[in-house]
Amino acid sequence: MNINGKRRITGRTGIAVAVAIIAGTLASFPFGAQSASAESQGAEVVGTETDAAGRTVVLREGTYNGSVGFGWTKIQQRHNIHSKHTIGFVLKAPNGGVQQGEDRLYVAYAQEITCTDTCVVTDEREVRVINKEAIYASYYGVTLNAVVGITTAYCVNPDGALSCPAWVDRAIGAEKPASASRTSETSTVTTTWSYAPKGIDAQHDR
Structure with a gap:
């Protein structure tokens, strides 16, 4: 069955493909360019990570x-995340992610900190990464015959x-760029991260 351009592999074919994937050698983070060995550019593996539970x-x-x-x-293009280090950090969530059917959800938090006499959290975002662990023949028009991945x-x-x-x-x-901090006459704004929410106006050490 092909739903929304996605076709999953099951049975013996799926098992054979899974064995081939596990046997392959994968690069580690930070994500880097790899040789194009997939049937289409969209299938190209641009990097891998091992999560906190040891899953690739x-x-x-x-x-x-x-x-x-x-x-x-x-x-x-859709979510304005351009650092692969961001994805790598989220995937290291200590709980190893939460299983949701074929998917696994990983969560981390980014905080913007403003310091005057004291430092407080002035903005916070929950950041999610979703990994699909199932094997598909094709996914949104991209030929895979492999695990979909993130x-x-x-x-x-x-x-x-x-x-x-x-x-x-x-x-x-x-690897945070120099622009991670900005200073005015009255305050300094920096950024940090965590695996648990801190909450707006929470106190933060300098």
């Missing part, structure tokens, strides 16, 4: 048409916006 998680180039898609292309990563914004604020990448990304 795959990120593919994916595809996005302005409405639907999956993978790294969708994450950048379908999306996004912020839970209070206004329901699809795009993460730019500071989220600076907060969670393992």
